[in-house]
Amino acid sequence: MPVKNNPDNNVDTNTSINDDINDEEACSTEEQDMLEDTQELEKPEEDIGKKINQLRLTKGFSQRKLARLAGLTNTSISAIERNKVSPAVNTLKAILEVLDSDLNTFFSDEWKERKDRVVVTPKELVEISEPNSRVSIKQVFNGSPIKNLGFLIEVYQPNSSTEDRISHEGEEIGTVIEGKIIIRIDDTTYLLNEGDSYVIKTCHPHTFINPSNSITRIISAHTPATY
Numbered sequence: 001m002p003v004k005n006n007p008d009n010n011v012d013t014n015t016s017i018n019d020d021i022n023d024e025e026a027c028s029t030e031e032q033d034m035l036e037d038t039q040e041l042e043k044p045e046e047d048i049g050k051k052i053n054q055l056r057l058t059k060g061f062s063q064r065k066l067a068r069l070a071g072l073t074n075t076s077i078s079a080i081e082r083n084k085v086s087p088a089v090n091t092l093k094a095i096l097e098v099l100d101s102d103l104n105t106f107f108s109d110e111w112k113e114r115k116d117r118v119v120v121t122p123k124e125l126v127e128i129s130e131p132n133s134r135v136s137i138k139q140v141f142n143g144s145p146i147k148n149l150g151f152l153i154e155v156y157q158p159n160s161s162t163e164d165r166i167s168h169e170g171e172e173i174g175t176v177i178e179g180k181i182i183i184r185i186d187d188t189t190y191l192l193n194e195g196d197s198y199v200i201k202t203c204h205p206h207t208f209i210n211p212s213n214s215i216t217r218i219i220s221a222h223t224p225a226t227y
Contacts, residue, residue, distance in 0.1 A: 047083065048086065070097075072095075077095075127139075135157065135160050149223050150223070151220070151221050156217075169202065171201055172200050175195070177218065177219060178215065179215055181218060183208055185205070186205060202222065
């Protein structure tokens with residue numbers, strides 16, 4: 001149900017979350033060097049990406065937040081967690097410092113892998129939005145190191161929106177369970193009401209906007225699990 005250039009849709013986008021790193025940003029040459037220069041860091045028996053993912057989720061950090069605090073890009077954190085690249089020693093040190101850990105603990109026998117949970121209570125949901133954000137995005141995470149699917153519970157305050165033009169690999173599907181939402185994909189906007197669902201390829205820049213004076217609630221799933 002496209003809504004193109006409709007002047008009646010007065011959306012206040014000033015509340016967008018603009019402080020996260022844009023997923024479209026590629027790794028810089030310097031950062032590629034940080035990732036490729038492994039300095040013999042990895043050991044065959046170590047799953048560095050899985051451990052970083054568990055530490056991050058335990059802290060309740062999104063990949064974007066960890067990337068910003070560690071001085072990297074979201075693309076790099078995603079690649080490290082999926083073991084697509086191996087971080088250099090200094091890069092891993094920077095990540096672990098943000099996650100309140102260190103190299104000795106990270107590679108020690110004291111490391112304890114979290115056990116998968118079957119039931120995830122509301123208190124165990126992982127908030128991946130910024131503390132002062134007017135959009136709450138909580139991830140259902142059971143502690144499993146293998147995540148093929150991400151599931152989110154989203155609450156949009158009146159006249160709020162996500163950051164502008166998010167993009168990441170994969171596909172996302174969701175349903176509006178309360179209120180209404182505008183989804184802007186590239187140069188096209190779609191208005192969804194309560195009960196409507198959407199399916200999008202998340203490689204296209206997209207923004208979610210609550211144009212109303214009421215709260216909007218959405219549940220969504222995405223794959224691969226990039227958060």
